[in-house]
Amino acid sequence: MPGSTTSARLLSGLLIGAGVAHFVAPRQFDAIVPRGLPGAPRTWTHLSGLAEIAVGAAVAHPRTRDAGALAAAGLFAAVFPANVKMAYDWRHRPAPLKAVALARLPLQVPLVVWALRTRGTGRA
Template sequence: MTTTEHRRATTQATTRAAVWATVFGGAGVLHFAQRRAFDSLVPEGLPGERRYWTWGSGVVELGLAAAIANPSTRASAATPATLFLLAVWPGNIKMALDWQRSGSKNTLMTIGGWARVAGQVPMMLSTRKLGH
């Protein structure tokens, strides 16, 4: 690998880490600031109160943000981040279905909900590369 290629790869890795630390950190904060919105995403079959799932996933997202932001723990955060995105996928599907069935959401919101579901795949592929 040339020096230029190495710099480019390092820049990409740093940018990816900054993006994911921001995404997980922002989402983690929102889990506490907008609890009701996140409560509604929790699938019905999960045991316990929805609020506990909201708080728990918010804490996990904040932890992932911290681990990704720290270069010494970034690589070890790749698998947990990817598995977390996989674990919350049913909530994103529920949101898209709820928006589709709701008469209060416009067509653009419905399309956005399903785009979010489809977008989960490239998101997981990206988090797998953290620390590389």
């Protein structure tokens, strides 16, 4: 059963807000770019920020919502290695920070599910 239009708007806002954050405060994102990726971390930070903004815009528009929702699910899966890196890098930080980093790992599952449930909300 498809989700609501409100849910799609919230997902869109989350994606666009996160994408903008990649440009406003890029250092925090640079730090979690997996080392195995070619090029500079800042390049990946900007590319992923642009992807989040584009996918968020696609989710926002009813005509592109289904494709945007699938792209959002893929994007949430694609950033999982960055969350793993963050959890590993933060393993010696104070417990509250470590908990935040670890909580990001299972959070990807409901984000993917949310994105997939957003499909079908743009049809008349």
